[in-house]
Amino acid sequence: MERNPIRRQLAIMRQSLFDQGHxxxxxxxxxxxxxxxxxxxxxxxxxxxxxxxxxxxLNIEQALERKPFDFGKLDxxxxxxxxxxxxxxxxxxxxxxxxxxxCCKSGNGEGCMRSFQQLKKEYATxxxxxxxxxxxxxQAGPVETAxxxx
Amino acid sequence: MLEGKQNGHVFKLPKVILLAKNIxxxxxxxxKAAGFADTVIMKPMRASMAAACLQQVLGIGKKxxxxxxxxxxxxxxxxxLCGKKILVVDDNMAHQRVFxxxxxxxxAAVECRESGKAALKLLQLPCCFYACFMDIQMPEMDGFEAxxxxxxxxxxxxxxxxxxxxxxxxxxxxxxxxxxxMTADVIHATYDECLKCRMDGCVEAL
Numbered sequence: 421m422e423r424n425p426i427r428r429q430l431a432i433m434r435q436s437l438f439d440q441g442h443x444x445x446x447x448x449x450x451x452x453x454x455x456x457x458x459x460x461x462x463x464x465x466x467x468x469x470x471x472x473x474x475x476x477x478l479n480i481e482q483a484l485e486r487k488p489f490d491f492g493k494l495d496x497x498x499x500x501x502x503x504x505x506x507x508x509x510x511x512x513x514x515x516x517x518x519x520x521x522x523c524c525k526s527g528n529g530e531g532c533m534r535s536f537q538q539l540k541k542e543y544a545t546x547x548x549x550x551x552x553x554x555x556x557x558x559q560a561g562p563v564e565t566a567x568x569x570x
Numbered sequence: 571m572l573e574g575k576q577n578g579h580v581f582k583l584p585k586v587i588l589l590a591k592n593i594x595x596x597x598x599x600x601x602k603a604a605g606f607a608d609t610v611i612m613k614p615m616r617a618s619m620a621a622a623c624l625q626q627v628l629g630i631g632k633k634x635x636x637x638x639x640x641x642x643x644x645x646x647x648x649x650x651l652c653g654k655k656i657l658v659v660d661d662n663m664a665h666q667r668v669f670x671x672x673x674x675x676x677x678a679a680v681e682c683r684e685s686g687k688a689a690l691k692l693l694q695l696p697c698c699f700y701a702c703f704m705d706i707q708m709p710e711m712d713g714f715e716a717x718x719x720x721x722x723x724x725x726x727x728x729x730x731x732x733x734x735x736x737x738x739x740x741x742x743x744x745x746x747x748x749x750x751x752m753t754a755d756v757i758h759a760t761y762d763e764c765l766k767c768r769m770d771g772c773v774e775a776l
Contacts, residue, residue, distance in 0.1 A: 449668065449672070450668060453668065453671040453672060453675060458671065461671060464667070465664050465667050465668055465671075466664075468663040468664045468667055469663075469664035471663070472662060472663050472664055499707070500662070500707070503662055503665060504662050504664055504665065507662065507664045507665035507668050507669075508664055508668070
């Protein structure tokens with residue numbers, strides 16, 4: 421158990437990311453790639469993710485404004501988005517992407533809209549959580565090793 | 571350990587591995603039957619998996635083991651990738667960074683590019699890459715489209731080097747950089763495409 425109160429808080433935050441299903445095992449892979457040579461690796465990758473995925477979300481939004489829906493295109497965009505999300509272990513976001521794609525495949529426009537709204541919610545929530553987490557992490561300073569969630 | 575030589579005498583390593591998602595058993599069997607892929611790797615790419623796939627595809631040593639992280643830090647895989655030049659081509663920056671980072675942990679010297687076009691420039695002969703992991707779903711030029719000209723180039727070079735069939739059969743030179751393709755949808759990817767452009771294997775992406 422961390423004696424340092426900031427580190428303790430950080431550990432709690434981190435655990436809740438897993439417990440609440442926001443991130444999965446892949447996130448641990450990111451943490452394991454963080455070391456002295458790459459002390460901010462996780463934050464860097466997550467930042468890249470939000471940058472990349474913002475573009476895709478915009479594309480999807482624009483595509484959803486065009487009727488009738490081009491389900492093929494929507495699916496392709498979401499496929500990209502899903503790949504991106506899974507590379508950082510964004511579990512809930514990824515799950516919602518899957519639902520969206522299923523709606524695309526069955527030509528369910530309403531379902532797509534609903535799913536996309538939900539996805540954006542999860543995406544924003546996760547971003548907030550990451551924001552708080554990394555801010556605290558920077559305060560805490562470098563940590564020795566990543567540990568697996570209990 | 572198979573090694574490619576840099577002096578113009580060749581890799582005997584015909585391997586392009588596709589990284590893909592959602593592979594069905596049917597697809598996998600098809601791939602195997604076509605002599606195409608022995609193994610499927612889950613994306614997001616883990617270096618351990620990538621190395622294992624590469625290893626298998628190169629016909630080196632042990633079979634792929636089940637389980638996600640069994641191969642992490644394995645000395646065999648360390649040996650496989652250590653010091654090797656690997657090219658990662660993926661327009662998804664987050665994924666590119668994660669995968670490259672993982673390969674580097676295994677000691678590989680990793681170069682990254684975001685497009686098929688950029689990758690082509692690096693894969694001109696003589697090619698110094700031990701293997702190339704290529705996303706097959708990129709805008710402008712995807713992995714299939716990028717692999718095709720590479721194979722054309724290699725065929726040409728090989729023909730020139732070997733001057734036909736009547737060369738002494740002992741040393742048939744053969745340029746062939748292992749290209750491993752990454753995709754999230756094997757179903758879309760189709761092994762036909764892979765076969766057509768002579769990629770070497772399938773790796774499954776989440």
